[in-house]
Amino acid sequence: MECPVSKLIKAIAPVSRKQRELAQREELILDSAQNILHEQGYSYLTMDRVAEAVEYSKGTIYNHFSSKEDMVCSLCCRSINNLINMFTRAAEYKGTSRERFSAIGIGYSLYHQAHPMTAQNVQIIKINAVREKISDAKLAEMESLEQRIIEIALDVVKEAISCGDLPKETSPIANGIVFGVWSMYFGALILEHSDIPLQDLGFSPTVQLLWLNTQKFLDGYNWLPLSSDTDNEAMFNKISSDLYANEIEIINKRKKQS
Numbered sequence: 027m028e029c030p031v032s033k034l035i036k037a038i039a040p041v042s043r044k045q046r047e048l049a050q051r052e053e054l055i056l057d058s059a060q061n062i063l064h065e066q067g068y069s070y071l072t073m074d075r076v077a078e079a080v081e082y083s084k085g086t087i088y089n090h091f092s093s094k095e096d097m098v099c100s101l102c103c104r105s106i107n108n109l110i111n112m113f114t115r116a117a118e119y120k121g122t123s124r125e126r127f128s129a130i131g132i133g134y135s136l137y138h139q140a141h142p143m144t145a146q147n148v149q150i151i152k153i154n155a156v157r158e159k160i161s162d163a164k165l166a167e168m169e170s171l172e173q174r175i176i177e178i179a180l181d182v183v184k185e186a187i188s189c190g191d192l193p194k195e196t197s198p199i200a201n202g203i204v205f206g207v208w209s210m211y212f213g214a215l216i217l218e219h220s221d222i223p224l225q226d227l228g229f230s231p232t233v234q235l236l237w238l239n240t241q242k243f244l245d246g247y248n249w250l251p252l253s254s255d256t257d258n259e260a261m262f263n264k265i266s267s268d269l270y271a272n273e274i275e276i277i278n279k280r281k282k283q284s
Contacts, residue, residue, distance in 0.1 A: 048090075051080075051082070051086075051090070052090050052100075054080050055076060055080055055082075055087060055090055055091070055097070056097070056100060056101055056104060058076050058079040058080050059071060059076050059094075059097050059098070059101065060101055060143060060147075061079070062075055062076065062079065063098070063101075063143065063146065063147070063150075064143050064146075068098070068150050068156075071094050071097075071098075072094060073087050073088065073091075073093075073094060076094075076097070092161050092164075093159060093160075093161070095151075095156055095157075095159040095160045096160055096161050096164045098147055098150055098151055098156070099151055099160045099164045099165070099167075099168055100164065101147045102144075102147050102148060102151055102168055103164075103167055103168050103171055105137075105141065105144045105147065105148075106168065106171040106172060106175060107171060108137065108141075109133070109134065109137055109175055110171065110174055110175050110178065112130075112133035112134075112137055112269075112270070112273075113130050113133060113134075113175055113178040113179065114178060115129075115133070115269050116129035116130040116132075116133050116265075116269060117130070117178050117179075117181065117182055119265070119268070119269060121265075122191065122250075122251065123182055123185050123186035123189060123191045123192075123249075124186065124191060124244060124249050124250065124251065125261060125265065126182050127179065127182045127183065127186070127207075127244070127249075128237075128240060128241070128244070128261070128265065129265045129269055130178070130179050130182070130207075131207055131211055131236065131237070131240050132233070132237065132262065132265055132266060132269075132270065133269065133270055133273075134211050135211060135214070135215075135232065135233045135236055136233065136266070136270050136273040136274065136277065137273060138215050138218075139232075139233065139273075139277050140273040140274075140276040140277050140280070141276075142219060145215050145216070145218070145219045146219065148215075149216070149219075151168075176204060176208075179204045179207075179208075180200060180201065180204050183196075183200045183203050183204060184197075184200060186249060187200065190250075191249060191250045192247060192248070192249050192250075193247075193248055196247055196248075203244075203247060206243060207240060207243065210236065210239060210240070210243070211236060214232055214235075214236055217232075218232050234262075237258070237262050238258075241253040241258055
C-alpha cells in the first residue's frame with residue numbers, strides 16, 4: 027500500500043514540460059476555435075479549419091477533442107472556471123453577506139460583458155442537436171463545474187441565514203434565491219446578445235439595471251441590510267473596483283475600439 031507521504035509528494039509534484047506543452051497546445055486550439063466561432067459562426071467551425079489555423083494535423087486536434095461539440099463544451103468549461111474564480115473572489119470579499127452575494131451578480135454580468143463570446147458558446151451547447159453530440163465525459167465535466175458555481179452562491183445564502191442577515195424561515199427556499207438571481211442574469215445575458223435594440227428601448231446599461239433589480243429582489247426576502255438603508259451606488263462602485271478592475275479595463279478597451 028502506498029504511504030500517505032508518497033501520495034502527498036505525487037499530489038504536489040511539479041507539472042512536467044510535456045504536460046505544460048500539452049496544456050499550452052490545448053489553449054491554442056481553444057483560442058483558435060473561439061476566433062472561428064466569433065468571425066464565421068458555428069456552422070463554419072470544423073476540425074480541419076481549426077487544424078489549419080493552429081498549424082497542427084487534424085489527428086493532433088482529435089488527440090485533444092473528440093468532436094467540435096466537445097471543443098465548444100470545453101470553451102464553456104473554461105469560462106465556467108473563470109467564473110468560479112470570480113465568484114470565489116466575491117464570496118471571500120470583506121463585506122456583509124448581502125454585499126458578497128451581490129458581488130457574485132456583478133461579477134457574472136461584467137465577465138460576460140468583457141467576454142461576449144461566452145454567451146454565444148453557452149447558447150450553442152443548449153441546442154439539443156449540439157448537446158447530444160457532446161461526449162458523456164465532457165458533459166459530466168461541465169455539469170460538475172456548474173454545480174460548483176451554484177454551491178459558491180448557495181454557501182453565501184446559507185451563511186446569511188446562519189448569521190441572521192436572512193430570516194431563518196428562508197432556509198427551505200435558499201435554492202430559490204440562487205435560482206431567482208441566476209435566471210434574472212441569464213435572461214438578461216440572452217437579451218443583451220440578441221438583436222433586440224435594448225439601448226434604444228431604454229434598457230441600458232444592463233449591469234446597472236440588473237444591480238437595481240437584484241437589490242429589490244433581495245429586499246423581498248428581507249436580506250439585511252435593506253437597500254433603503256444602503257448607498258447602493260457607492261456599494262456597486264466599491265465592489266466593482268475592489269474585485270473586478272481587470273474586467274472593467276477590458277470592457278472599457280472594447281468600448282474604445284467599437
